[in-house]
Amino acid sequence: MPKELHKNVCQESVFAKLYEQYATSLHDFLYYKYGLGTQANDMMQEAFVSLWEACKKVAPSKARSFLFTVANNKVLNELKHQKVVLKYQKIAPKNYTNETPEFLLRQEEFLQQYQTALGNLTEEQRVAFTLSKIEGKKHREIAELLDVTQKVVEYRIYSAFDALKSELKNFKLK
Template structure:
C-alpha cells in the first residue's frame, strides 16, 4: 500500500543515485523484522523514517568513497553535439534551480507536478496543511519560472 508512495518520496528528495527501490525494500524488511514493536497506525511513519535514515547513511558512505576515487562517465552517443550541449546546460541549470529551492518546496513541487498528487494528498504525506502545500508549490514554481528560460508546466 505504501511502497510506491515511499519510493517516489525518496526519489524526489534524493534522486535516482540513492536507489529508492532498494531503500524502500529495506524499509519494509525492517518493518517486518520489527512488526511486534511497531503499532499499525505508526507503520507508515516507521517506513518513512527507516528509509530516510538508510539513504542518509548511504550518502555519508558515498562521500567517503568519493574521497578515494574519481568517477569518469563513459557517455557515447550519436546525437548532435550542439543539441547535447544545450540539453546538458539546461539540465544543469534546472538542477541548480531545484537546488536553490528549500527541501519543503522541492518535495511538494515534485510530488504535485511529477507524481500528480493533489494538494490534500501531499499535505497528508508531509503532515502540513493544504495551504502550506499550496504556498510551497507556487513559490517553487515562481523560482523556477524566474530562473529558467522557457520553463512551462502543464
C-alpha cells in the first residue's frame, strides 16, 4: 500500500485537485440517480462544503467516498422533507370556527369603534400610543424618536388611553 502524501484535505491545493477530479462525476451521479436538474449542482456544492468543514478528518484517498455518501444523504434528507411537506399540504385546513356569529359581529363593531376612537385622538397622542402599544417601543425610545422628554411621552400615552376608555365604554379594556 503506497504511503499518502497528505494526511488530510485541508490544504487548498489538495482540495482544489479533489474538486476538479470529482465535481463532474458527483454532479452526474446526483442528476441521473435522483433527476434533480438544477438542484444537482447545489447538492454537489453542499457536499464539497461538508468536505471542507470536515477536512481534518478526511484523508485524500477517502474523499471520493465521503463526497458521494454526504451528497446521497443530503438528497435523501431533502426528499424525506419534501414528502413531509406534501403530506401536510394534503391536509385541508379547518373551515369552521368555535366563535359565534354574535361574537364575530361584536368584534367587527369593536374594530370600527376603535379605529374611530384612534382617529379622534390628537396627533401627538396617536403617535405615542401606536409606537408604544402597537410597535412595542419603550417610553425612552419613543422620547428619543419624538425629541421630547419621557414624562411627556408617558402623559400622551396615558391621556390617549383614557380617551380610548371613555369612547369605548361598552367594551372592557385592560
